[in-house]
Every structure is written in structure tokens, then in C-alpha cells.
């Protein structure tokens with residue numbers, strides 16, 4: 001058989017999806033499974049979104065569309081980012097894609113030549129590493145352990161940017177940690193970014209509408225608008241509007257970058273489909289009560305999850321202030337045995353397997369995000385499962401010998 005391309009040796013299936021798949025299989029076998037694994041919102045968009053999609057179908061949509069995105073979609077996105085304090089952009093600064101994942105992939109393809117450096121914090125969203133490796137970039141990881149609340153410190157960023165990576169990729173609020181940066185923290189990091197004019201900065205802010213405790217959403221551009229010529233803002237409908245399967249992502253940045261993404265769309269996808277576009281416009285420009293209500297709900301759930309974790313001796317969890325994840329340090333379990341099943345816990349992967357096996361609770365091992373001392377709990381499961389799922393985790397730790 002002929003060989004696959006060499007680069008496919010570096011291509012991986014998302015570790016998160018693998019856990020979710022295992023949980024799905026056990027469920028199909030009749031096991032009582034509670035999944036805290038995949039980062040999907042637990043709500044659907046408002047009726048106006050479905051109405052818009054149906055109207056588009058009735059209007060006989062389904063033709064080829066614009067590589068960049070339709071004017072209506074770009075305008076709706078512009079209004080949306082203006083509400084987030086990102087002003088002064090035009091359609092020429094924007095492009096769309098099949099989810100933020102696709103947009104991020106295309107951005108890396110557009111900005112990085114083989115061997116160019118890309119810097120990002122650990123814990124990272126798994127796909128950052130997957131994309132960088134697939135494209136043959138040199139990855140500079142910036143370790144942000146639980147002791148520093150999983151947050152990037154200005155001195156650390158300074159040292160990393162002094163190595164002149166081509167791209168600095170920043171995620172706020174973070175998947176997997178849920179940590180969100182305060183205004184002062186973003187201001188301090190923006191001062192560092194300003195010192196290194198040869199580095200592109202991608203801000204993956206797809207959770208920016210899910211920030212708690214009134215700390216607000218802050219981007220380097222709010223603090224230093226002059227960074228506009230190299231900061232690229234990435235957004236998505238997936239989490240904010242409960243539309244992960246509709247696959248709509250956006251970018252706002254320098255015109256040359258948006259043009260490059262439009263060219264890549266022309267090669268890869270041609271366009272975001274028309275029916276999806278109609279739904280996306282409705283989500284962005286319709287009533288905004290769904291995202292606001294969900295943000296309040298997630299804040300309440302965050303507190304509920306942290307309260308249970310606080311009752312587990314030795315488990316430490318920096319307090320997340322956004323998204324819908326918590327990322328506790330569970331290393332207290334390593335080297336111990338789950339007494340009722342005899343399962344031994346050497347590391348985070350053993351722990352997640354044992355938790356699934358013994359208690360039917362699926363979490364994602366921290367090593368999938370570059371932090372093997374932790375595990376990720378995504379708390380968007382059905383409401384009725386949250387308390388029992390957390391109780392099972394607490395019981396599991398209590399049963400360790």
C-alpha cells in the first residue's frame with residue numbers, strides 16, 4: 001500500500017473526543033454514565049435561530065456563497081464584537097470559518113512557516129498543540145501550574161516573547177482551566193506584548209460572554225488599541241449560543257490576515273453554508289437572553305462544583321471565573337489504590353479510567369492539556385446529573401487507600 005504523507009504521523013484525534021467516545025460506548029452497553037468530559041453547552045439556541053434556518057430553506061437557499069462570509073453575517077459579527085468593546089473594524093477585517101477550530105487552523109497555516117515558533121500557556125486547549133505539530137511549527141510551552149492559578153505571568157511572557165516566536169496564542173477565559181484574566185492582569189500582559197512587534201497575537205476568546213464574579217471581559221486591544229495591527233481576535237457561536245454543531249467561527253484582525261483566511265476558505269470550504277449563515281445572523285443579532293441566562297447558570301454551577309471539591313482532602317482547585325470547566329489538581333490520588341475495585345492510580349489517565357470504571361463518571365485527564373496533575377470537569381451535563389456526579393467523585397476519593 002502506498003504511504004500516507006509524513007505529516008500524518010503528527011496528526012492526532014482529539015484526546016477529549018476519545019474520552020467522550022469511551023463514555024458513549026459504556027452508556028450504549030447500559031452502564032449508568034455521567035459525562036463531565038466534552039465541552040458542549042447544555043442548551044439550544046432560541047426559536048428565532050431555527051425560524052431563520054427554516055426561512056432560509058424555504059427561500060431555496062443552498063447555492064455557493066461568499067468565501068469571506070456574507071455581508072449580513074459579517075455585519076452581525078461586527079455588531080457583536082462592538083458590544084464586546086472591539087470597535088472600528090470593517091468587513092475587510094473579518095472572515096468566517098467552520099467553527100473556531102477551523103479558523104485557528106487556518107490562522108496557523110496563514111501565519112506560520114515550517115519551523116516557526118508558536119508560544120502558548122500550559123494547560124492549553126488540546127487542539128493548539130495538535131495544530132502546531134501538524135503544521136511542523138516549533139512549540140514553546142509556557143507552564144502555568146496550579147500554584148500560579150494556571151495564569152500566565154508577565155515576566156514569563158516576556159521571557160517567552162524574547163525568543164521571538166512568530167505567534168503567541170492566548171486563550172481567555174481558558175479551556176481547560178476556566179480561569180479568566182482581570183483587567184489589571186491583561187494590562188500587564190499587554191505591556192509585554194507591546195514590546196515585541198514581530199510577534200502575531202491570536203486571542204482565542206470564544207468564552208468571552210461567560211465571565212463570572214463581575215470581573216468583566218478584557219482583551220489586549222481594550223488596553224492597547226495600537227496593537228490592532230497584529231492582534232487577531234477569534235470567536236465562535238458554539239459555546240455562547242449553544243450551537244456547536246452548526247460550526248460557525250470568526251476572526252477579526254488586520255485586513256491582510258482576514259484576506260489570507262478568505263483565500264484559504266476559497267481553497268478548503270468555499271463558504272459557510274447559507275442555511276447555517278441565516279441561523280448565525282439570527283443568533284448574533286436576535287435576543288441575547290440565552291447567553292446571559294446561561295452565564296448566570298454556569299456561575300452557580302461553578303460554585304456547586306467547587307463546594308464539593310473543597311470537601312475532598314488534598315484536592316486543590318484554583319477558582320475559575322469563566323467558561324464551564326474546573327481543573328482541580330488531583331495528584332493526591334497518585335500512588336494510591338481504589339479499595340473497593342483494587343484499581344491502582346499511577347497518574348491522571350489511570351485516575352480517569354478508574355473513575356469511569358468504578359463510578360461511571362467521565363472526566364478528561366489533565367495530560368490531554370499538558371498538565372498531568374489535574375483533570376478537567378466540564379459541568380454542562382443535565383442539571384439532575386451534576387450533584388450525583390460530583391458526589392460520586394467525592395466518594396471515589398474517600399475510597400482511596
Ligand SMILES: Cc1ncc(COP(=O)(O)O)c(C=O)c1O
Pocket residue numbers: 039098099100101102125171174175204206235236237238244248249
Ligand atoms: C478554547 C477553545 N477554542 C476553540 C474551540 C473550538 O470551538 P468551535 O466549536 O467553534 O470549533 C474550543 C472548543 O472546545 C475551545 O475550547
